[in-house]
Amino acid sequence: MKTTIAIVDDHDLVAQAFSGLIQRYEEYEVIYEVSNGKELINRINLKMVPDIVLLDIVMPEMDGYETALWLKKNHPEVKVVVLSMHNEEESVIKMLRNGACAYLLKGCKPRELKQAFDEIVRKGRYYNEFVTEKLVKSLNPETPPNPQYTLGLLDLEVEFIKWSCSDLTYSEIAEKMFVSPRTIDGYRESVFQKMKVKSRVLMAMKAIWLKLVKYDGGDYCS
Template sequence: MKTKIAIVDDHELMAKALSGLVEKFEGYDVIFEVSSGAALIQRLQINMIPDIVLLDVSMPDMDGYEVSFWLKSNYPEIKVLALSMNDKEEAIIKMLRNGAGGYLLKGCKPQELKHALESVSQKGFYYTDFVTSQLIKSLTTESNGNPADQLGLNDREKRFIELACSDLTYVEIADKMCVSPRTVDGYRESVFLKMNIKSRVGMVLEAIKLNIVSLGNI
C-alpha cells in the first residue's frame, strides 16, 4: 500500500512541483494539494486522511506552526514534514515543538526529500545536520536515574536549558537570568559539551528525550 501524501503550500507552483516530484518516488501517492491550513482541515473533515503532510511554514492566516499544532492536537497519527526557506534555529525549534517530525529547507535535493519521507514514514522523524548523528541514535534509548545529574548539569545550566526551549533569544535569556550575554554564552558552551550536541535544536530535542524539560512546559 502506498504512503498517502498531502501538500500544503500557498505557492501553487511550488505545490505542483512538489507533487510531481513525490509522485515519481516509488511507494508514494499525493492525494491532494491545498494552499492553506483551512483547506487542509476541510479535506480532513471529509475523511481524506494522509499519512504525511508536507507543510509550508510561511503561509498567511494560518501558518505552518499553527497547522502543525492543530494536527498534533486533532490528528496525532498524521506525520508532518515541514518545508521552509527559513533556516533559523528558532523556527526549527518551534516547528518541532508544535509537532513536526522533520524540517527541510526548500532548496534541498530531491534525494534528501525522498530520504526524509522514508524516515518520517518509518521512524516518525527526520533530522538534518542541525542535529548530530549521535543524538539521532540516542533518541530511542532509555536513561536511568536523573538525566540532568548524570550529565553533570548544575542548576544554572538546567535553568538555561528550560529557557532555551522557548522562543526567547539568547539575549532575552540573559535578561531573564539576570546575567550578561557573555555568561549565557558560557552556559551554552558548557551545556553543548555535557550533552554532546552542536546546536540549539539538538539541545531541545535531547532535553525533551531525557525529560529534562517536558513538552507541556515549552
C-alpha cells in the first residue's frame, strides 16, 4: 500500500513540479494539492487524510506555522515535511516545535526528498545536516564575549572608564569614586595598557565601540 501525500503550496507550478516528481516514486502517491492550510483542513474534514503533508510556510489565509500546529493538535499521526525557501534558524525551530518532522529547502536535491520520505516512514522523522546545525545552534546560542573579562578589567577600572567618558577632570573623577588622584592615575595607566590606547579620547572611543559602556549624551556613561 502506498504512502499518501498532500502538497500544500500557494505556488501552483512548484506544487505541480513536486507532485510530478513524487509520482515517480513507487512507494508514494500524491492524493491532492492545495494552496493553503484552510484548504487542507477542508479536505481532511472530508476524510481525505494523508500520511504525509508536504508543507510550505508562507501562504495566504493560513500559513505553514498555523497549519502544522493544527495538524499537531488534531491529527498528530500525519507527518509534516516542511518545504520552504526560508533558511532562518527561527523558522526551522518554530516549525519543529509546531510538529514538523522534517525541514527541507526548496533547493534540495530530488534524492533528498525521497530520502526524507523513506526516513519518516521508517523512523518518524528526518533531520538532515541543515536542521541539525540549526538545532545545535539554538541549544548553544553564540553569546558575544564580555569585553570586561576579555580585557581583564577590574570593576573599579570599568567605573573609571565610564566616568572618563564624561567631561569631568581626573581630579573630579577621583571625588566621584571616593579615591585619591594617585589611585586614579593608577587606574588610567592600567586601563591604557589593557586597552592598548595612549589617550583618554581613544580610551573612551574604544570603550563605546566595544559596548563596554554606552554613552547616553549626559555626564556619565552607563
